[in-house]
Amino acid sequence: MTDRPFRRVALIGLGLIAGSMAHAIRQGDLADEVTGHARSEATRDTARRIGLVDRVFDTAAEAVEGADLVVLCVPVGAMAEVAREIAPHLVPGAVLTDVGSVKQSVIDAVAPHVPAGVHFIPGHPLAGTEHSGPESGFATLFRDRWWLLTPLPGTDEAAQSRLRALIRGMGAKADMMDAVHHDLVLAVTSHAPHLIAYTMVGVADHLSRVTESEVINYSAAGFRDFTRIAASDPTMWRDVFLHNREATLDILGRFTEELFMLQRAIRMGDGPLLHDYFGRTRAIRRGIIDAGQDTAAPDFGRALLAAGKPQG
Numbered sequence: 001m002t003d004r005p006f007r008r009v010a011l012i013g014l015g016l017i018a019g020s021m022a023h024a025i026r027q028g029d030l031a032d033e034v035t036g037h038a039r040s041e042a043t044r045d046t047a048r049r050i051g052l053v054d055r056v057f058d059t060a061a062e063a064v065e066g067a068d069l070v071v072l073c074v075p076v077g078a079m080a081e082v083a084r085e086i087a088p089h090l091v092p093g094a095v096l097t098d099v100g101s102v103k104q105s106v107i108d109a110v111a112p113h114v115p116a117g118v119h120f121i122p123g124h125p126l127a128g129t130e131h132s133g134p135e136s137g138f139a140t141l142f143r144d145r146w147w148l149l150t151p152l153p154g155t156d157e158a159a160q161s162r163l164r165a166l167i168r169g170m171g172a173k174a175d176m177m178d179a180v181h182h183d184l185v186l187a188v189t190s191h192a193p194h195l196i197a198y199t200m201v202g203v204a205d206h207l208s209r210v211t212e213s214e215v216i217n218y219s220a221a222g223f224r225d226f227t228r229i230a231a232s233d234p235t236m237w238r239d240v241f242l243h244n245r246e247a248t249l250d251i252l253g254r255f256t257e258e259l260f261m262l263q264r265a266i267r268m269g270d271g272p273l274l275h276d277y278f279g280r281t282r283a284i285r286r287g288i289i290d291a292g293q294d295t296a297a298p299d300f301g302r303a304l305l306a307a308g309k310p311q312g
């Protein structure tokens with residue numbers, strides 16, 4: 001096939017996102033070869049055992065040798081170190097991208113290391129699960145999901161269109177955004193919600209009047225969904241908060257104000273306020289379903305999934 005967007009794709013970091021990319025690239029026949037590297041021997045051994053990529057290298061430098069697309073799939077806090085290591089080994093004309101959940105700090109960390117002639121196009125697939133590691137990836141993770149690109153001004157158009165072709169080939173929809181705006185949007189849609197979930201599960205953990213077995217046995221949908229989010233990878237999320245500090249603190253400040261307002265409404269018995277507020281939030285949920293970003297099936301379609309049926 002001659003119209004594959006890339007010849008050799010190098011994935012640095014071999015966890016959920018890289019693994020899903022490897023499966024999707026193979027399934028879509030989007031590159032001649034996929035190489036990879038992860039920091040620990042254990043992860044590299046697992047990747048070799050399950051044949052996650054065509055070749056696993058012990059160093060990132062070797063993995064990127066001759067690659068025309070390099071994807072940094074490591075936690076946000078590790079991007080600078082990896083970029084420094086691979087920079088001298090990148091070939092002119094290569095596209096360098098990343099999948100980090102925060103964009104401005106990744107640009108600050110990576111851009112200074114990018115050699116002339118290499119096209120750096122920061123990116124973020126809006127898809128994930130609470131699982132991590134080389135065995136957690138699957139080919140359909142990105143299907144119908146957004147993949148945001150935050151290119152710097154003047155980035156080569158042809159390089160951008162090759163990357164967009166790969167993204168489309170993996171089933172995702174590419175869109176462009178300014179990096180700072182991306183970080184604010186994601187603070188609302190992902191980062192603050194994760195912190196709230198971590199906090200709620202932490203509260204239940206500290207509440208001595210409710211026993212641990214009660215929390216586990218009687219966890220109704222609300223708490224159960226918080227526990228799923230709060231099971232997300234600690235390293236990844238530590239880095240997200242440390243590197244999207246300003247936007248997350250901005251949203252958390254607004255969240256606390258709203259929480260106090262609702263707390264007061266409950267104390268004052270202000271039913272109309274609560275009903276009106278919950279009516280508006282329900283409309284947001286409907287909007288997400290109408291946009292095809294979640295299922296309308298009760299309980300997130302868990303019963304359908306368990307029965308092996310596709311979600312609506």
Ligand code: NAP
Pocket residue numbers: 012013014015016017018037038039040041043044073074075076078081082099100101102124125126127128129130131132133134233236240
């Ligand atoms: P993951 O499953 O935990 O995998 C991370 C990988 O990075 C592991 O293979 C790890 O190697 C490797 N790694 C860590 N530090 C490294 C270093 N210094 N040098 C080389 N390899 C290193 O994580 P993930 O969920 O795929 O996340 C990867 C990136 O995608 C993060 O930047 C995250 O913000 C972003 N992202 C995640 C999601 C999500 O929901 N999970 C969604 C969108 C974007 P070892 O196993 O050897 O430690």
